[in-house]
Every structure is written in structure tokens, then in C-alpha cells.
Amino acid sequence: MKEDFLKFQAQTTPHPLGMEIDHAKGSYIFSKQGDKYLDFVAGVSACSLGHCHPRxxxxxxxxxxxxxxxxxxxxxxxxxxxxxxxxxxxxxxxxxxxxxxxxxxxxxxxxxxxxxxxxxxxxxxxxxxxxxxxxxxxxxxxxxxxxxxxxxxxxxxxxxxxxxxxxxxxxxxxxxxxxxxxxxxxxxxxxxxxxxxxxxxxxxxxxxxxxxxxxxxxxxxxxxxxxxxxxxxxxxxxxxxxxxxxxxxxxxxxxxxxxxxxxxxxxxxxxxxxxxxxxxxxxxxxxxxxxxxxxxxSDLMAETLIKEELIRSLLVHPLISEIRGKGLMLAAITPSEDIATEVILKCQEKGLISFWLLFEKRAVRITPPLTISIDEIKEGCGIIIDVLNDINQ
Missing domain, CATH: 3.40.640.10 (Type I PLP-dependent aspartate aminotransferase-like (Major domain))
Known part of the structure; x- marks a missing residue:
């Protein structure tokens, strides 16, 4: 499918990520290869209630x-x-x-x-x-x-x-x-x-x-x-x-x-x-x-601020200078564009979807669904910290 994707569907960049999607549910996206990815991007802030919310x-x-x-x-x-x-x-x-x-x-x-x-x-x-x-x-x-x-x-x-x-x-x-x-x-x-x-x-x-x-x-x-x-x-x-x-x-x-x-x-x-x-x-x-x-x-809006505080408390690392934003519209600022890109790509290898921002190249986007659970936040932030530790060695 990826070959046809590149050949027949117009692209926005020379090197798209190209993940082949099978299905998505809640806070997770599943690939055709059977891999499971925790989604910290929510379709670039589009999937407020996660994927395929029953309502x-x-x-x-x-x-x-x-x-x-x-x-x-x-x-x-x-x-x-x-x-x-x-x-x-x-x-x-x-x-x-x-x-x-x-x-x-x-x-x-x-x-x-x-x-x-x-x-x-x-x-x-x-x-x-x-x-x-x-x-x-x-x-x-x-x-x-x-x-x-x-x-x-x-x-x-x-x-x-x-x-x-x-x-x-x-x-x-x-x-x-x-x-x-x-x-x-x-x-x-x-x-x-x-x-x-x-x-x-x-x-x-x-x-x-x-x-x-x-x-x-x-x-x-x-x-x-x-x-x-x-x-x-x-x-x-x-x-x-x-x-x-x-x-x-x-x-x-x-x-x-x-x-x-x-x-x-x-x-x-x-x-x-x-x-x-x-x-x-x-x-x-x-x-x-x-x-x-x-x-x-629901209580999703109030919970968003609680989840923000949790993310801020978990993403403490020498390679993160600050967490910008509010609620679940957050960006982790790294020392350089190269480090941000390495974080994003290595997180995907470990089963976490993060993404870039358009102009601030040092940023790692963190905009998960509002419905993301506390355990899922801990899982995702743990992956980011693990990746940063690997980079910082």
C-alpha cells in the first residue's frame, strides 16, 4: 500500500512517515503490520474524543x-x-x-x-x-x-x-x-x-x-x-x-x-x-x-488541566528546556531541531506518535485526545523520557 500511496496520492513533503493504517480506537492507532501506537497527536488536535468514539x-x-x-x-x-x-x-x-x-x-x-x-x-x-x-x-x-x-x-x-x-x-x-x-x-x-x-x-x-x-x-x-x-x-x-x-x-x-x-x-x-x-x-x-x-x-475540560499538570510533572529532563502551552495543547522544547526530530522518530519506533510544529523546529508536539487516560499519559511520557535518556548518553 505504501508504494501506491507514494505513486498515486499527492504528497505534502518529500519524506512522509507513511505508516500504513489498519484501524484506530480510543488513544491508539494500529498499523497494517500489527503494530500498536499510542497517539499523542490526535490527528494534529483534530480527534478531541480520540479515535472512533462510540457517541x-x-x-x-x-x-x-x-x-x-x-x-x-x-x-x-x-x-x-x-x-x-x-x-x-x-x-x-x-x-x-x-x-x-x-x-x-x-x-x-x-x-x-x-x-x-x-x-x-x-x-x-x-x-x-x-x-x-x-x-x-x-x-x-x-x-x-x-x-x-x-x-x-x-x-x-x-x-x-x-x-x-x-x-x-x-x-x-x-x-x-x-x-x-x-x-x-x-x-x-x-x-x-x-x-x-x-x-x-x-x-x-x-x-x-x-x-x-x-x-x-x-x-x-x-x-x-x-x-x-x-x-x-x-x-x-x-x-x-x-x-x-x-x-x-x-x-x-x-x-x-x-x-x-x-x-x-x-x-x-x-x-x-x-x-x-x-x-x-x-x-x-x-x-x-x-x-x-x-x-x-462530561468532565473532560476540567480533567484536561489535571492531565496538563501530570504531563508537566513527568516530562522533566535536561533536554527539555520548557513545556509551552495550556491544557492538552503542549509542546516540549528541546535544544535543537535535530534533537526534536530524533525524539519524534525514535518515539514512533517505540510505539508513541508525537509530531513537529510548523515553525518552532525545536518542539515536540503533545496534543493527545482529551479522553486520554492517566495510565496512557504515564506510558507516553515514559517513552519520551526513555528516548531522551538514550539521546543524552
Missing amino acids: VVNAIKTQAESYLHVMVYGEYAQGPAVAFSKLLASHLPPTLSKTYLTNSGTEAIEGALKLARRATGRTQILAAKSAYHGNTMGSLSLMDFEERVKPFRPLIGDVSFIQFNDSNNLNKITSKTAAVILETIQGGAGFILPKNDYLKKVKERCQEVGALLILDEIQPGFGRTGKLFGFQHFGIVPDILVTGKGMGGGLPIGAFTASEEVMDLLSENPKLGHITTFGGNALIAAAALATLQEITE
Whole structure:
């Protein structure tokens, strides 16, 4: 199968890991060769409830027997999408009441950018340096890594960059700014938390000049940080909330949420201001609804902070300078890119899946399912320590 994978399926890197998957259940992935791997990555923060969670699988099966795609987004009232959007609104501040469902996080970013320009009548977008919001043309325009964007220019115009956590940059937010878009916790940059009320200061500056604040919660969202959304730790509310990854139970989904007044601007002048065929797909919305119900009805969010403390207590080693992040969105920082890569590859040999971060090359990603058990955490952290000991000899 691996030979056909390389020959017929387009690749994203010259050397993909190429593990041949047989099945996955809970916190484990099983290969065609019969090997068992403890998953400390969760599909890059996508499988919030682990693999094939019974509640999600049952929701998918039930919906599959009823109907799948019936009409392009926004024309028919479809139960799973309506129920998900209503339940999501019940867990958000009143100003975040209406949700547009998309097929992925990057599509949700595209929609949020369009909505901000439509709502303000302005064009300028400010994004953070070292940010990652996706890889479609609009999302890619929000990235300041020239080596990654140069081959695809020209991108969308009137985008400028500010330094995350630097309040001295706030004067760049002006009456010409349509929106400031930030990751609540910077992901690819190394799981960087906002400091010194940075997000509050950005929001206040946006309010002063009439700009909108877009927060990208595609990675921190849906319980990963110990609250349903990362922004809830920092005492602010965005004007537009972007979500994805962890909301689908393992299926592809994204969304952007705003007030009813703002969101309705996409429905006229012009009509069909944002269009998708499969956004809000009934099968995927059913999985998302089951995922959201499980996260909000269980103790998983509170347990996430306990599990964070356990991981921090176990991953103490001379080759780990710090553990960044919050909840189960963590990164172990090693001395170099080479050591991080060695850790990741040797952990896989020993039955543990970890992964890289996009820009912070010294990091080892630790983003297991929220459902991971205490014993599984101890098992995985033990493997990491064993590998680090081998490297450090």
C-alpha cells in the first residue's frame, strides 16, 4: 500500500512517515503490520474524543441512514447543523450567536476575512508574525514566512503584520483596519500564550478605531485548553470566532461565528456573499454535535488541566528546556531541531506518535485526545523520557 500511496496520492513533503493504517480506537492507532501506537497527536488536535468514539460513531451511523447531502448550504433546514449551531451559541457570549459552517478551518478563515471587510467597509487586515491560519490563498496571505509564500504570490493585498504579545505595535491598528486576526494561542510558532493582557489591549484598540477582532481557535478550541475556547481564559470576546479541527470528532469541518447583525451581512449586498456546497453537511454536523455534547456534558475540560499538570510533572529532563502551552495543547522544547526530530522518530519506533510544529523546529508536539487516560499519559511520557535518556548518553 505504501508504494501506491507514494505513486498515486499527492504528497505534502518529500519524506512522509507513511505508516500504513489498519484501524484506530480510543488513544491508539494500529498499523497494517500489527503494530500498536499510542497517539499523542490526535490527528494534529483534530480527534478531541480520540479515535472512533462510540457517541460520534453512533451519531454518524444514525444520520447516514437518514440522509446525507440534500442541498447547498443555507437553503434547507437540516437538523444536525441547526442543533449544533444552537448548542454552540448556548455556550458562547451573546455577541457570538450565529455560525456559518464550512468544510475546514482554512475555509472558515477565508469567510471571516470576507465578513470583516464586508462589515467595516475597510480592506486592511493585520495578522501576527509567525502565525498560521491555513494554506488557501487568503489564509496564506496572513503568513509572514517568505520562503513559504513566495512561490504562490501574488496573494490578497493590504495585509500587514504585527508582533504577537508586543503592545508597542498596537498603533498599527487604525481607522483603515478592517480586522486584526490572531491565534488565541499561537500554534506553529511554538504554542505561545498571550501575556500581560495582550488580547485585552488588542480588543480595546480595535474598539477605539472601529476594527474587528478575529480570533482563530482552530487549535485551542473545543476543550483543549481546559475551557471550551481559549479566549475564555483571557477575559475578552472576539467579534468573529473561527473554529475547526477538534469540533468534528475526526471528520472535516470548520466554522466562523459572529453576531446575528454582522453575520447576516453575508446574505445580501450581494446575496450569496459566502457560498459552500458541503458546509453544514448533515453527516459531519451530526458528528460535531455529538462531539460538542460529549465535551460539554462530561468532565473532560476540567480533567484536561489535571492531565496538563501530570504531563508537566513527568516530562522533566535536561533536554527539555520548557513545556509551552495550556491544557492538552503542549509542546516540549528541546535544544535543537535535530534533537526534536530524533525524539519524534525514535518515539514512533517505540510505539508513541508525537509530531513537529510548523515553525518552532525545536518542539515536540503533545496534543493527545482529551479522553486520554492517566495510565496512557504515564506510558507516553515514559517513552519520551526513555528516548531522551538514550539521546543524552
